[in-house]
Amino acid sequence: MIKGTVLINSENCKGCELCIVACSQESLSLSQKINLRGYRYVELSQDNCTGCTNCAIVCPDSAITVYRQSKQNYKKAV
C-alpha cells in the first residue's frame, strides 16, 4: 500500500474532530495536550496513513498538510 503521512499545525487546530470522522484508516486521534489557545488538537496516532487527503479537505482551519509516497518510490520499495 502506498504510504502517506500528515503534518498538523497544532496551533491552528481547533479540535473539531471533523478530520477524525473523515479518516477511513482511523489514524488520527485527539491529543491529551492543549495548544496555546486552549484547544485539544489532533495528532497522527497510527502509522497506517495512505495520504488520501480526506482529512485535509474537510479541515476548516487548513491545519493539515498531506505527504504521499510517489509511485516510483513505491515501486522501488516493492
Add this chain to the structure above:
Amino acid sequence: MSQEILLEDMQCVYQKPATLTDDYMHYCPGCGHAVAHKILMEVVQEMGIQEDVIGVAPVGCSVFAYNYMNIDMQEAAHGRASAVATGIKRVLPEKYVFSYQGDGDLAAIGTAETIHTINRGENILMVFINNGIYGMTGGQMAPTSLFGQITSTSPYGRDVEHNGYPLKITELIAHLPGAFYVTRQAVHTPNTVRKFKKALRNAFEFQKLKKGTCFIEVVSNCPSGWKMTPKETLTYIEEKMLPEYPLGDLKVPAQNNI
C-alpha cells in the same frame, strides 16, 4: 525527527492554498464557512486568477472574509452584496466577481437584491451559505430554519402557523431566465467538498464565457447556533437538512448552449 527522515521520499499532495492569508480564522471549531473559504481560494489558485478576482463580503459570520482571502474584496451593507457585485462587474467587466453571502444576508434582508440581480442576469457568481440560523447574532431563527428547529427566537421549535415555511430560495430563483447555473452543494464530507469544488470551477468558467448569473448554495453547519458538537452537526445535516434541501444541480446549461 523521525518524521523528517520519512518525508524525504514523499511529495506534498495537499496543503493550504497560497491564496488564503496566514491569519487565524475567527470561526467556531468545525464551521462550514472556513471550508467554503478554503475551497473557493483553492479554485482561484488553480485557475491562476488571483489578480483578476474581486469578492464581495457580506454581513454575518463571514463579515471578515476579506481578512482571510488574499484577493481584492469589498464589504457590502447587509444583504446588498449582490447589488455591490453588480456595480463592480459593470465597471470592470473583465474581472471575475463573486458575492459570498449567508442565509440571513441573502435570503432574508437581501431577498429583493438577490432576485433582481438574478433576474437581470448579471454575470456574477453568488455563493450562498445556508446553515438555517443567524449564527453571528446568537442563533436566532432564519427564513431557512427547518420545521421544529429550536433556535433562540423559537425555543419550542419553528411553527408553521407563526413563522411560515422554510424558504427555498434556490428553487425560487432557478426558474428565473437570468440564472444560468444553479446548484446546491454541501461541505460536510470529503466527497461533497470535492463536488462543491467542481461546481465552483464550472461557475468561474461560465463567468468567463459571460453566460449569466451562477448561483451555488452550500448546505453548511453551525455548531454554536445549533448547540451541538461539530461531530453531531454531521448527522444533523444528513438526517434533517438534506431531506429539506436535497443536493444536486437545479439548473444546468444545455450542452449546445456552452
